Amino acid sequence: MLSMNSQGARVQVLLVEDDAMLGDALRTSLVASGMAVDWVGDVPEARLALIDHGYGAVLLDLGLPGGSGLAVLKYLRARYDATPVLIITARDRLSERVQGLDAGADDYIVKPFQLDELQARLRAVVRRSRNSVVSALRCRDVVLDPARRVVTKAGVEVTLSASEYRTLLALMERAGQTVSREQLEAAVYGGNGTIESNTVAVYIHQLRRKLGDDLVATVHGLGYRIAAANGS
Numbered sequence: 492m493l494s495m496n497s498q499g500a501r502v503q504v505l506l507v508e509d510d511a512m513l514g515d516a517l518r519t520s521l522v523a524s525g526m527a528v529d530w531v532g533d534v535p536e537a538r539l540a541l542i543d544h545g546y547g548a549v550l551l552d553l554g555l556p557g558g559s560g561l562a563v564l565k566y567l568r569a570r571y572d573a574t575p576v577l578i579i580t581a582r583d584r585l586s587e588r589v590q591g592l593d594a595g596a597d598d599y600i601v602k603p604f605q606l607d608e609l610q611a612r613l614r615a616v617v618r619r620s621r622n623s624v625v626s627a628l629r630c631r632d633v634v635l636d637p638a639r640r641v642v643t644k645a646g647v648e649v650t651l652s653a654s655e656y657r658t659l660l661a662l663m664e665r666a667g668q669t670v671s672r673e674q675l676e677a678a679v680y681g682g683n684g685t686i687e688s689n690t691v692a693v694y695i696h697q698l699r700r701k702l703g704d705d706l707v708a709t710v711h712g713l714g715y716r717i718a719a720a721n722g723s
């Protein structure tokens with residue numbers, strides 16, 4: 492079954508599309524073909540969904556309210572996330588298509604398109620991506636696997652809330668560097684909503700409790716730091 496991955500689970504697709512009619516038609520079509528679909532309509536929502544879930548593919552409209560879908564793609568690739576991305580572009584936007592491919596899109600499809608062609612393209616990028624490997628992030632005995640959204644300590648899986656996971660990921664991606672409270676807030680909230688001033692401190696406290704007191708160092712007045720894998 493092409494809609495199944497190698498483990499036999501349904502392929503999870505993140506659909507990023509602000510047009511209600513098109514989004515609804517796409518979701519219906521993909522679900523009917525056996526895929527599971529999460530549908531979001533803007534860049535911040537897409538970023539948070541990508542942090543919290545391991546998707547088999549992203550179907551990405553470039554014309555989004557308040558920003559281009561290219562921002563989502565660049566965000567993904569900047570984190571070395573190799574999730575396959577199929578971009579949806581308008582017929583007259585050739586430069587966008589080129590930018591999308593340059594930014595790491597796997598393929599594109601031009602509006603208007605037939606739903607069965609879209610499904611075929613999507614299955615193709617999923618198939619091709621099965622050979623790629625996303626490497627895990629490590630700090631001492633703590634391992635974060637971004638592809639599976641799993642954190643282990645000394646080989647034992649540790650359950651983190653979504654906000655704790657996002658905080659840890661932001662720190663481990665910048666291991667050896669000091670990460671400011673503002674950077675961590677942006678990682679947790681995707682630039683959305685108002686934030687209580689001590690929120691990040693609470694997540695850090697929880698991470699220390701679950702993963703070890705000395706995992707995250709406080710850099711007074713500047714932020715927080717996790718040691719690089721080589722111990723720096």
Ligand code: CA
Nearest residue numbers: 509552554555
């Ligand atoms: Ca659009």
